[in-house]
Amino acid sequence: MTKKILEKAAANGLINRRHLLGMGLTGAGVVATNSVMGADAALNFEIPGWSKQPGPGASAYGGRSSYAEQLQRTAGRPNPTYPGGGSSRSPLQHLQGIITPNSLHFERHHAGIPDIDPAQHKLVINGLVRQPLVFSYEDLLKYPMVSRIYFLECSGNSGALLRGVQGGNAQSLHGLVSCAEWTGIPLSTLLDEAGVLPDARWVAAVGADAASMGRSVPIEKALDDTMVALFQNGEPVMPGQGYPMRLFLPGWEGNASVKWLSQLKLTREAVHFRDETSKYTDVLSNRSSLQFTFPMGTKSLITSPSGQMSLPGQGLYKITGIAWSGTGSIRRVEVSADGGRSWADALIESNQFDKALTRFSIPWQWAGGDAILQSRATDSAGNVQPTRDAIIADRGTISFYHNHCIQSWAVTDSGEVSNVYV
Amino acid sequence: MTKKILEKAAANGLINRRHLLGMGLTGAGVVATNSVMGADAALNFEIPGWSKQPGPGASAYGGRSSYAEQLQRTAGRPNPTYPGGGSSRSPLQHLQGIITPNSLHFERHHAGIPDIDPAQHKLVINGLVRQPLVFSYEDLLKYPMVSRIYFLECSGNSGALLRGVQGGNAQSLHGLVSCAEWTGIPLSTLLDEAGVLPDARWVAAVGADAASMGRSVPIEKALDDTMVALFQNGEPVMPGQGYPMRLFLPGWEGNASVKWLSQLKLTREAVHFRDETSKYTDVLSNRSSLQFTFPMGTKSLITSPSGQMSLPGQGLYKITGIAWSGTGSIRRVEVSADGGRSWADALIESNQFDKALTRFSIPWQWAGGDAILQSRATDSAGNVQPTRDAIIADRGTISFYHNHCIQSWAVTDSGEVSNVYV
Numbered sequence: 149m150t151k152k153i154l155e156k157a158a159a160n161g162l163i164n165r166r167h168l169l170g171m172g173l174t175g176a177g178v179v180a181t182n183s184v185m186g187a188d189a190a191l192n193f194e195i196p197g198w199s200k201q202p203g204p205g206a207s208a209y210g211g212r213s214s215y216a217e218q219l220q221r222t223a224g225r226p227n228p229t230y231p232g233g234g235s236s237r238s239p240l241q242h243l244q245g246i247i248t249p250n251s252l253h254f255e256r257h258h259a260g261i262p263d264i265d266p267a268q269h270k271l272v273i274n275g276l277v278r279q280p281l282v283f284s285y286e287d288l289l290k291y292p293m294v295s296r297i298y299f300l301e302c303s304g305n306s307g308a309l310l311r312g313v314q315g316g317n318a319q320s321l322h323g324l325v326s327c328a329e330w331t332g333i334p335l336s337t338l339l340d341e342a343g344v345l346p347d348a349r350w351v352a353a354v355g356a357d358a359a360s361m362g363r364s365v366p367i368e369k370a371l372d373d374t375m376v377a378l379f380q381n382g383e384p385v386m387p388g389q390g391y392p393m394r395l396f397l398p399g400w401e402g403n404a405s406v407k408w409l410s411q412l413k414l415t416r417e418a419v420h421f422r423d424e425t426s427k428y429t430d431v432l433s434n435r436s437s438l439q440f441t442f443p444m445g446t447k448s449l450i451t452s453p454s455g456q457m458s459l460p461g462q463g464l465y466k467i468t469g470i471a472w473s474g475t476g477s478i479r480r481v482e483v484s485a486d487g488g489r490s491w492a493d494a495l496i497e498s499n500q501f502d503k504a505l506t507r508f509s510i511p512w513q514w515a516g517g518d519a520i521l522q523s524r525a526t527d528s529a530g531n532v533q534p535t536r537d538a539i540i541a542d543r544g545t546i547s548f549y550h551n552h553c554i555q556s557w558a559v560t561d562s563g564e565v566s567n568v569y570v
Numbered sequence: 571m572t573k574k575i576l577e578k579a580a581a582n583g584l585i586n587r588r589h590l591l592g593m594g595l596t597g598a599g600v601v602a603t604n605s606v607m608g609a610d611a612a613l614n615f616e617i618p619g620w621s622k623q624p625g626p627g628a629s630a631y632g633g634r635s636s637y638a639e640q641l642q643r644t645a646g647r648p649n650p651t652y653p654g655g656g657s658s659r660s661p662l663q664h665l666q667g668i669i670t671p672n673s674l675h676f677e678r679h680h681a682g683i684p685d686i687d688p689a690q691h692k693l694v695i696n697g698l699v700r701q702p703l704v705f706s707y708e709d710l711l712k713y714p715m716v717s718r719i720y721f722l723e724c725s726g727n728s729g730a731l732l733r734g735v736q737g738g739n740a741q742s743l744h745g746l747v748s749c750a751e752w753t754g755i756p757l758s759t760l761l762d763e764a765g766v767l768p769d770a771r772w773v774a775a776v777g778a779d780a781a782s783m784g785r786s787v788p789i790e791k792a793l794d795d796t797m798v799a800l801f802q803n804g805e806p807v808m809p810g811q812g813y814p815m816r817l818f819l820p821g822w823e824g825n826a827s828v829k830w831l832s833q834l835k836l837t838r839e840a841v842h843f844r845d846e847t848s849k850y851t852d853v854l855s856n857r858s859s860l861q862f863t864f865p866m867g868t869k870s871l872i873t874s875p876s877g878q879m880s881l882p883g884q885g886l887y888k889i890t891g892i893a894w895s896g897t898g899s900i901r902r903v904e905v906s907a908d909g910g911r912s913w914a915d916a917l918i919e920s921n922q923f924d925k926a927l928t929r930f931s932i933p934w935q936w937a938g939g940d941a942i943l944q945s946r947a948t949d950s951a952g953n954v955q956p957t958r959d960a961i962i963a964d965r966g967t968i969s970f971y972h973n974h975c976i977q978s979w980a981v982t983d984s985g986e987v988s989n990v991y992v
Contacts, residue, residue, distance in 0.1 A: 196686075196690060196691075196778065198684035198685055198686055198778065198779075198780075199684065199778050199779065199780055199782070199832075200780060201780055202653040202654035202681040202682040202780045202781075203654050203679075203681065203682030203683040203684045203685060203779070203780070204654065204682050204683055205645065205648055205653075205654045205655065205656050205679060205682050205683070206643070206645040206646070206656050206657055206658035206677040206678075206679060206810065207643070207645055207658060207677075207810070208642040208643050208644070208645055208658065209642055209643065209673050209674070210643075210672065210673040210674070210675070210677070210808050210809070210810050211673070211808075211809075212805070212806070212808065212809070213685075213686075213806065213808070213809045213813045213814075214685070215686075215687060215688055215806075215813075215814075216805065216806040216813070219805055219806075220630040220631055221628070221629070221630050221631065221632075222630070223627065223628040223629055223630055224628070226627055231624040231627075232624035232625055232626065232627045233627065234627050234628050235628055236628035236629060236630065242805075243801075243804045243805060244715065244717070244753045244800070244801040244804060245717035245751050245752075245753035245801050245803070245804045246717060246751065246804070247669065247750075247751040247803040247804040248804050249671070249672060249803050249804055249805045250632065250671060251631050251632040251633070252631070252632070252804075252805065253632070255628040255629075255632070256628075257625075257627060257628060259624040259625065260624040260625030260626050260627050261625040261626055261627070262620035262621065262625045263620055263625060263635075263636070264618075264620055264635075264637075265637060266637055268618060269618075289888065290886060290887065290888045290933075291888065292888070292917055292919065292931055292933070293666065293919050293929075293931070294919055294920075295666070295667035295668060295919055295920040295921070295929055296920075296921070297921075327804075328669075329667045329668065329669040330667075331666045331667035331919075331920075331929075356618065356620065356621050357620075357621065357625070358620075358621055358622060358623055358624045358625070359624075360621070378666070379665075379666040379667050381667070381669040381671050381803065382665045382666060382667045382668070382669040382670050382671055382674075382749075383634070383638065383641055383664075383665060383671045383674065384634070384635065384637075384638040384641075386632050386633075386634060386635070387632070387633075387634070387635045388628065388629070388632050391635045391637075391638070392635075392637075410621075464712060465712065466711065466712045466713065466714070495714055497714065497715050497716055497717055497753075498716075498717035498718075498753075499717070499718070499719075499923075507715075507717055507753075509714055509715070511712075511714070
């Protein structure tokens with residue numbers, strides 16, 4: 149291990165990746181834990197059984213390796229007083245890249261998942277339009293579509309941190325965010341066809357689930373990048389994501405992207421649906437409320453090492469995580485290993501798409517002492533992810549929505565990682 | 571239906587999307603098949619059962635709608651003389667966007683799928699290196715990675731067209747292409763660490779399957795965008811894609827992206843593995859052979875309407891499909907409805923990523939007569955997808971590899987769609 153490799157990017161072991169990459173020394177710390185053998189010895193393994201006998205052939209629908217089955221969403225227990233209500237959370241600590249496989253995309257339901265026959269489903273556009281329209285699923289498949297990669301996040305994600313919850317891990321605290329390729333019809337196309345009347349300022353969207361989930365969307369967003377999404381990562385949207393169709397509002401709180409979409413009514417005023425008054429409204433410390441706070445904040449999260457993990461010993465680790473913003477693309481992610489006193493720029497591993505997850509990493513030489521790991525995102529609009537203290541000073545702790553504060557993971561000298569407040 | 575809507579882009583019903591979009595008239599042909607109701611009547615549907623009772627709640631691992639289960643790969647029957655050999659093909663005619671869900675990604679195996687325990691798997695780098703190295707799965711997880719969206723195509727894809735096969739559909743003829751987000755370690759990082767000696771010109775890659783699949787990769791590609799991929803669409807690579815790790819060579823024939831990767835040996839000469847002499851070599855008409863023809867050609871395919879579909883009647887249809895190139899991004903896709911006599915530019919619906927699928931579409935007003943639908947891709951290097959005649963004139967019909975010719979789908983006046991040669 150030379151001095152050059154350890155040239156630090158910030159205190160407490162963060163290594164400057166510019167000095168680490170492209171010099172044939174990247175894994176020097178890693179190699180120390182490998183067996184380094186001569187060429188002959190390297191090939192002198194016992195041949196494993198799976199190399200000696202043919203395995204099963206190709207299949208119609210592929211499944212995961214049995215060794216990867218720990219990748220599961222966590223779903224709360226059914227609540228008899230709230231049938232079908234609740235959520236499941238993506239296993240962020242096990243995922244890499246930016247796409248979330250459809251089976252692991254987070255869910256939030258208010259009356260469970262309706263089993264919709266697409267041949268019987270209708271989408272109505274009415275209200276302040278020249279010509280009310282009704283569309284079948286087959287009708288909609290004929291329209292020009294757009295495919296883009298977007299994150300989706302529940303506005304209640306990470307809310308437990310504002311309540312000061314003890315413990316937890318990346319999945320339980322932050323697992324209500326996922327990312328997929330969404331393919332659908334620009335809503336502007338359908339609204340143009342219906343003919344928006346001048347007085348129309350809002351679009352009231354209602355789902356076909358038993359909760360009749362309803363949300364009011366400003367006409368400007370409806371005519372911008374909003375889509376009626378029919379496909380998710382190439383296949384029809386999953387039942388838990390709104391099959392056969394959902395509204396999709398890039399960058400905005402997930403609940404407003406109404407699933408099982410059945411009606412879009414153009415109105416003069418917002419409807420103030422039950423779902424946007426009893427929920428999804430930010431009550432401030434002075435008991436006034438912020439309503440229709442749609443865009444999700446500039447945010448990042450270290451997914452490894454993260455809460456409830458255990459570091460086996462001193463040495464080189466890879467810190468990795470995700471960053472996203474409802475108001476643009478991610479421009480920069482910084483990482484601190486000393487609770488925010490010093491910061492180093494992380495490597496961006498993925499593309500930096502607009503309103504999508506972005507993957508970052510940085511090498512970390514853990515010398516065995518205490519550490520507090522944090523990440524801080526900056527987006528293309530210049531927004532910088534705030535501290536928890538700043539969010540609480542601004543809004544208080546009554547509402548738990550729209551929390552995008554910096555997460556702190558403490559590492560003890562025995563290597564235990566946990567959620568802390570600093 | 572006004573004259574303006576029908577302003578043609580090319581003969582036989584192709585409509586100029588520039589006149590169709592953004593004018594509130596896009597679906598005019600579609601609307602003719604809708605019930606257009608007054609606002610009250612539009613809401614006067616019978617409430618479906620799924621809107622009256624809560625459905626099942628969130629779950630640990632989501633499944634598809636029972637109405638979407640026709641999306642299956644087609645896998646040939648097991649062949650007792652070739653255990654585990656064969657392939658499965660993606661249902662291209664049912665997919666949209668550009669991502670292929672992992673369970674539907676095509677497969678091609680030479681000895682079936684080994685069930686590898688990642689804790690027991692090793693990756694060896696040896697041969698002409700300063701320092702032979704061996705890596706465990708855990709070691710590799712510590713490296714900086716890169717995540718990119720790339721297509722993968724078997725070089726045998728579409729080969730049946732050169733043999734003049736009769737019938738078939740998008741899946742059976744062309745289903746050996748898929749697209750995913752691949753996340754892995756740049757191979758250059760690992761090779762830098764091993765220290766490539768000056769004489770090394772090739773990297774011999776070998777898999778841990780019972781076929782010991784082996785391929786020779788030129789050092790230039792190995793040091794360019796090649797990766798050792800560990801994740802596919804965010805989760806560990808599927809068993810049929812090489813779990814726990816595969817080589818991934820963006821834009822190159824799929825077979826060279828060796829699955830279940832266990833060894834990379836740097837050599838002076840190509841190894842001429844069984845798999846690159848008995849297969850994956852292009853025998854020309856004069857019986858000479860082209861070997862190591864790695865990059866996949868500039869190609870496109872109309873996935874709907876496509877072979878074995880049936881158009882229910884005259885009216886407006888959406889022609890859609892995919893385009894890709896092993897030498898860059900897709901710049902343009904043209905569509906013809908008259909067998910290549912006239913062409914119109916298609917709308918690009920997706921991002922146009924380097925070496926990834928790109929989704930296109932164009933509206934088509936079918937007047938009920940005969941039609942021959944074709945698409946033609948142009949990539950960022952200026953390569954234009956050739957006709958079948960041009961490929962046969964160039965290479966003959968002995969080899970069926972690397973066929974990227976224009977596909978022709980005939981539509982009869984009764985609406986039957988089938989594979990034809992024109």
